[in-house]
Amino acid sequence: AQSVTQLDSHVSVSEGTPVLLRCNYSSSYSPSLFWYVQHPNKGLQLLLKYTSAATLVKGINGFEAEFKKSETSFHLTKPSAHMSDAAEYFCVVSDPANTGKLIFGQGTTLQVKP
């Protein structure tokens, strides 16, 4: 069965410093992986997706993620945090059957301090 584990429930950084949100996946197939962001009282927004092309994936708002098969990881990074990045982030794996169904991790709350 597909699953993802987000290793930190809460991450706090200062504005202008790097962001690292960690995610490990479990999959018996070559997975499709995503990161979604959820701001308070807003819908989930797709940040980026990996679908077996380039292992380094660039997303919106300066975020990137690197797929590492040997480590079964898909960590999300950003070189410099902005106050507006404060939100809940979800690492997501898709169902291998052609349903488009997504399986979400527990989420990581990113706090950005001025």
Added chain:
Amino acid sequence: DTGVSQDPRHKITKRGQNVTFRCDPISEHNRLYWYRQTLGQGPEFLTYFQNEAQLEKSRLLSDRFSAERPKGSFSTLEIQRTEQGDSAMYLCASSLAGNNSPLHFGNGTRLTVT
């Protein structure tokens, strides 16, 4: 881009009452998904439709829950005889068919059962 819209945004109901939520997907999207999100957790899959056909239902979807998409456009999710444990955010998403088509989420309906 009108996005995915959900109505109502908030619903407060008393235990034992029935509630119905509506989701209007992006017009050209033939897949529609319902998820439930409780506080501090990632969204959990409930069910999905391709056009008007309901193709999969999660075990989370008890007999008190029913979803429809009668004309392959908007969808409704009904909960009968609500319980306090039904309190959650109910999220709707839509996509084109295809395993790597991104899901577009609505802002959700927050249900509180008193």
